[in-house]
Amino acid sequence: MSARRVRDPDVLRISSGDPDLEAPSYVKEAAIKAIQEGGKYTHYAPADVTNAFQKAVCDYYSKYDVIYEPSQVNPTAGSGVGLYLVMAGLLKPGDECLVFDPTFGSHFRIPPELGAKVVSVPLNKGDFHLDPEEFSKRVTPNSKMLVLCNPNNPAGTVFTKDELKAISEICVKNDIIVLADEIYNEFLFDGHKHYAIAAIDGMKERTVLVMSFSKTFAMTGWRLGYYVLPKELESKWKAIPARVQPATYIIHAGTAALNGPWNYVEKACAEYDKRRKFFVNRMNEIKGVTCHMYEGAFYAYPNIKELKIPTAKFVQDFAAKEKVQISDGGSFGPVVAQGHLRIPLVKPVEVLETVTEKMERFIKSL
Ligand SMILES: Cc1ncc(COP(=O)(O)O)c(C=O)c1O
Known part of the structure; x- marks a missing residue:
């Protein structure tokens, strides 16, 4: 990650693709x-x-x-x-x-x-x-x-x-x-x-x-x-x-x-789908953010180019101000990746809701 991590223990970390679910x-x-x-x-x-x-x-x-x-x-x-x-x-x-x-x-x-x-x-x-x-x-x-x-x-x-x-x-x-x-x-x-x-x-x-x-x-x-x-x-x-x-x-x-049994994985997939629909739709309601409804895996990848702020700076300031650590999506490639954030949806919807509220407030403050 190109953005410096904030070392505050109160920071909600939603940056690494580490599922919150328990192993079967x-x-x-x-x-x-x-x-x-x-x-x-x-x-x-x-x-x-x-x-x-x-x-x-x-x-x-x-x-x-x-x-x-x-x-x-x-x-x-x-x-x-x-x-x-x-x-x-x-x-x-x-x-x-x-x-x-x-x-x-x-x-x-x-x-x-x-x-x-x-x-x-x-x-x-x-x-x-x-x-x-x-x-x-x-x-x-x-x-x-x-x-x-x-x-x-x-x-x-x-x-x-x-x-x-x-x-x-x-x-x-x-x-x-x-x-x-x-x-x-x-x-x-x-x-x-x-x-x-x-x-x-x-x-x-x-x-x-x-x-x-x-x-x-x-x-x-x-x-x-x-x-x-x-x-x-x-x-x-x-x-x-x-x-x-x-x-x-x-x-x-x-x-x-x-x-197996594989119903554990089916349930996990249904949970990730619920989070995906909630989070991506909510991202698209925020002015200056567009987010495609991704097809697989469990990462939201919103585009914030319209905000005209470097993604590394966005990630760092968001963590400092709202105490939520996400990933700089721009660090995943030299051209197409630029202008994106990456948020692994590895927390329940209630937590994701807080993340979206904080992000909306942070973006309004820019
Ligand atoms: C695409 C991809 N490959 C490989 C890995 C490495 O995962 P692990 O070493 O936990 O198996 C990751 C981890 O996020 C990943 O996203």
């Missing part, structure tokens, strides 16, 4: 039982615990018409480390990594650390969908990877099948690997559907999937995620000599999470 009780029970049983659950992960997790992931992704082999699934301590590993495994100095503008910060912060160059592909202003021409005209002989955040954080875009087909065509033609960050795939609204890009012809062999339990099951503090590496990319992979596996009992709990 059946997942907690699986973890507790495993710890109490001890033995294999408290040592380095034995094959049967890892295999059960890998199989649960394969069963889960088969609902998107992608059939993975269990050995391709690698558990990681959160998907943040998964993003790093995949980029470090596949990017070399001088490679170009295409990312959307806007997108999650790690997508464009990691490649330069590896000597790779970031190339931003602007999403359309307003609806944050993709004009494939904007992607294809930025492809060069050095293009190595596209980071596809679907659904998108922060704009909530759920890419359509046609968009994914157009992206795939360009990737196949130019031999580009896709890092598919699909961690918000369960939070979709207004009938939008999640399509896994790996299910499109010619894509499974060039797509590395990165996933997380953080959002789907409100398990941010458990640190559990995974990446799925196609066999075809194994020879290009430069493994990192470090143990990045989650705790064994956490892997076991992840298997329980994926095996």
Whole structure:
């Protein structure tokens, strides 16, 4: 975040995508039982615990018409480390990594650390969908990877099948690997559907999937995620000599999470939808603010360009004056992201109501 954080303990923090919901009780029970049983659950992960997790992931992704082999699934301590590993495994100095503008910060912060160059592909202003021409005209002989955040954080875009087909065509033609960050795939609204890009012809062999339990099951503090590496990319992979596996009992709990019941996630999605409708509509009532009704994930991404105040300053002054810390949406990309705020709707409607009241009052005072 480019705006300086205000360190006041009374400040209401609604800036990080950390759900307020509790992890499912059946997942907690699986973890507790495993710890109490001890033995294999408290040592380095034995094959049967890892295999059960890998199989649960394969069963889960088969609902998107992608059939993975269990050995391709690698558990990681959160998907943040998964993003790093995949980029470090596949990017070399001088490679170009295409990312959307806007997108999650790690997508464009990691490649330069590896000597790779970031190339931003602007999403359309307003609806944050993709004009494939904007992607294809930025492809060069050095293009190595596209980071596809679907659904998108922060704009909530759920890419359509046609968009994914157009992206795939360009990737196949130019031999580009896709890092598919699909961690918000369960939070979709207004009938939008999640399509896994790996299910499109010619894509499974060039797509590395990165996933997380953080959002789907409100398990941010458990640190559990995974990446799925196609066999075809194994020879290009430069493994990192470090143990990045989650705790064994956490892997076991992840298997329980994926095996369901899934009504926990359905309820969470309905709650996020309620918050979305309330908050986005309320934002649009505030003079100088426009906010699109996002399609997926759980971030409101209001546009405040009309107010003619730098977003970093807005965020800082709002926190100082109204004691609400939100994120500077402009820090999610160089062009399209500019002029936006990002507010994760990870608080109940009553709290969000207070946020909107405070924001309205703050904007009137400008
Ligand atoms: C798009 C995206 N990918 C990855 C992550 C990392 O999440 P975690 O490390 O908790 O799995 C986040 C976190 O907000 C995110 O928004």
